Amino acid sequence: MSIAYDQTLDVKGAKCPMPLVKSRKAVNELPVGQVLKVIATDRGSVADFQGWVKTAKNVELLAQETVNEGGQDLFVHYLKRTA
Amino acid sequence: MTITEGQTAVAAFTPAELYARILRDEPLFILDVRNEEEFRRSPIEGRTNLTTVNIPYFEFIEDEEAAAARVPTDREIFVVCAREGSSQYVAGVLHERGYQARYLEGGYVSWGNFYDVRDVVAADWGRIVQIARPARGDLSFAVISGGQAALIDPMRHTEVYRDLVAAAGATLTHIFDTHVHADHISGGPALAEETGATYYVHAYDAIHPIDMLPAVIAYTHVQEGDRFQIGAVTITARWFPGHTLGQVNYRFDAPDGRSALFTGDGIFLRSFGRPDLGGKGEAWTPILYRSITERLPRMASDDTLILPAHFSTLDEGSAEGIFAAPFAEVRATNDALRPRDEAEFTSYVLSHLPVFPPEYVEIKRVNIGLVTPCDGTANELELGKNICALSNA
Numbered sequence: 001m002s003i004a005y006d007q008t009l010d011v012k013g014a015k016c017p018m019p020l021v022k023s024r025k026a027v028n029e030l031p032v033g034q035v036l037k038v039i040a041t042d043r044g045s046v047a048d049f050q051g052w053v054k055t056a057k058n059v060e061l062l063a064q065e066t067v068n069e070g071g072q073d074l075f076v077h078y079l080k081r082t083a
Numbered sequence: 084m085t086i087t088e089g090q091t092a093v094a095a096f097t098p099a100e101l102y103a104r105i106l107r108d109e110p111l112f113i114l115d116v117r118n119e120e121e122f123r124r125s126p127i128e129g130r131t132n133l134t135t136v137n138i139p140y141f142e143f144i145e146d147e148e149a150a151a152a153r154v155p156t157d158r159e160i161f162v163v164c165a166r167e168g169s170s171q172y173v174a175g176v177l178h179e180r181g182y183q184a185r186y187l188e189g190g191y192v193s194w195g196n197f198y199d200v201r202d203v204v205a206a207d208w209g210r211i212v213q214i215a216r217p218a219r220g221d222l223s224f225a226v227i228s229g230g231q232a233a234l235i236d237p238m239r240h241t242e243v244y245r246d247l248v249a250a251a252g253a254t255l256t257h258i259f260d261t262h263v264h265a266d267h268i269s270g271g272p273a274l275a276e277e278t279g280a281t282y283y284v285h286a287y288d289a290i291h292p293i294d295m296l297p298a299v300i301a302y303t304h305v306q307e308g309d310r311f312q313i314g315a316v317t318i319t320a321r322w323f324p325g326h327t328l329g330q331v332n333y334r335f336d337a338p339d340g341r342s343a344l345f346t347g348d349g350i351f352l353r354s355f356g357r358p359d360l361g362g363k364g365e366a367w368t369p370i371l372y373r374s375i376t377e378r379l380p381r382m383a384s385d386d387t388l389i390l391p392a393h394f395s396t397l398d399e400g401s402a403e404g405i406f407a408a409p410f411a412e413v414r415a416t417n418d419a420l421r422p423r424d425e426a427e428f429t430s431y432v433l434s435h436l437p438v439f440p441p442e443y444v445e446i447k448r449v450n451i452g453l454v455t456p457c458d459g460t461a462n463e464l465e466l467g468k469n470i471c472a473l474s475n476a
Binding site for chain 1: 164172
């Protein structure tokens with residue numbers, strides 16, 4: 001997937017709720033309009049990020065993808081700070 | 084907002100405590116912090132005094148103040164999430180704000196995999212033990228007599244059954260599946276391998292009804308009239324096709340004249356097993372009709388205890404959580420068993436079919452050995468309560 005992004009957040013190995021807690025913090029530090037790529041190993045993050053952006057005030061979920069890296073599933077989320 | 088990894092200030096509660104409170108119908112406020120989709124698929128259900136509110140944990144991350152304001156301050160809050168972490172986080176947030184809050188140890192997964200074990204009958208010839216998975220509405224049984232044990236419809240966590248048999252000082256000799264289950268993964272084949280006991284299932288169920296592929300597990304074909312001696316009691320296989328083509332009820336006879344019928348998904352206390360999970364609802368409904376109207380009366384007398392493989396709501400059971408009733412009572416109170424002619428029966432069935440959960444096709448594959456899931460996948464396949472009965476709505 002060719003989504004342009006500005007920063008990367010690696011939360012591999014982090015369990016719920018930490019992928020989302022750290023993403024929230026990283027989005028807060030992101031300039032408005034920029035995109036954060038989050039890489040997680042927690043499968044639950046896929047549905048949780050979809051639910052989160054519905055209630056979040058300034059975050060848009062541009063895309064999600066699952067990539068397999070060395071036998072391990074990585075769940076990748078592209079978050080844009082909108083305001 | 085102060086968040087650290089691994090908050091530990093808050094206390095946990097166990098699935099066993101949760102179930103004990105639910106059975107006693109104590110006032111219980113559950114704050115379910117999973118996402119809405121998971122919550123809808125598998126809410127924790129109680130009797131009359133359980134209140135559940137779903138506020139996903141990310142709403143606490145987004146706006147702690149607003150989310151906390153939706154939680155009552157005048158009672159203890161039982162926080163639940165999928166795997167523990169988020170409920171521990173939310174319980175910590177609430178705790179810091181002065182709430183009385185605890186989180187479910189192991190999350191919903193541990194509730195889904197919680198087993199409740201209790202005697203249905205204890206007599207001088209031995210015992211019938213009910214092994215329930217309350218979250219799923221799944222029931223299985225052990226018959227123990229004369230140092231021997233038989234299991235009916237054992238579930239995936241085989242250590243529960245091995246421990247039970249060992250504690251009774253018995254040897255497991257027979258494992259009966261009433262049918263190849265669609266809603267949960269059987270522990271039968273694994274237990275047979277672990278203990279050397281024989282695993283029995285009807286051969287008609289050893290073919291996947293949708294894939295049309297044969298089982299690759301080791302099993303012994305059981306058929307109408309087969310008799311088994313377990314210590315002082317006799318178990319007889321009674322074919323009851325309809326829910327599946329190979330559904331078998333097991334008739335239990337004790338030396339004191341007591342009888343029971345392990346009905347699997349043949350009939351339940353308030354309903355009966357839907358005939359469409361093999362994808363052949365229209366063809367199997369007439370077969371089920373004949374099983375209910377012609378075969379069932381020959382398998383059970385008024386005082387025969389009906390012991391099914393599922394319940395849909397807790398009020399089907401006793402205050403102690405035993406799901407059993409004499410056949411006369413089931414006949415009188417089970418609206419699904421009301422006398423109907425075949426046309427009425429067919430239209431009743433077709434108008435009361437719940438959704439067909441897509442994972443049920445895969446679970447049947449698992450149960451005849453066509454696929455082998457890891458623990459995580461098994462937990463996902465088995466998430467939520469069974470939908471094997473016709474709906475009462």
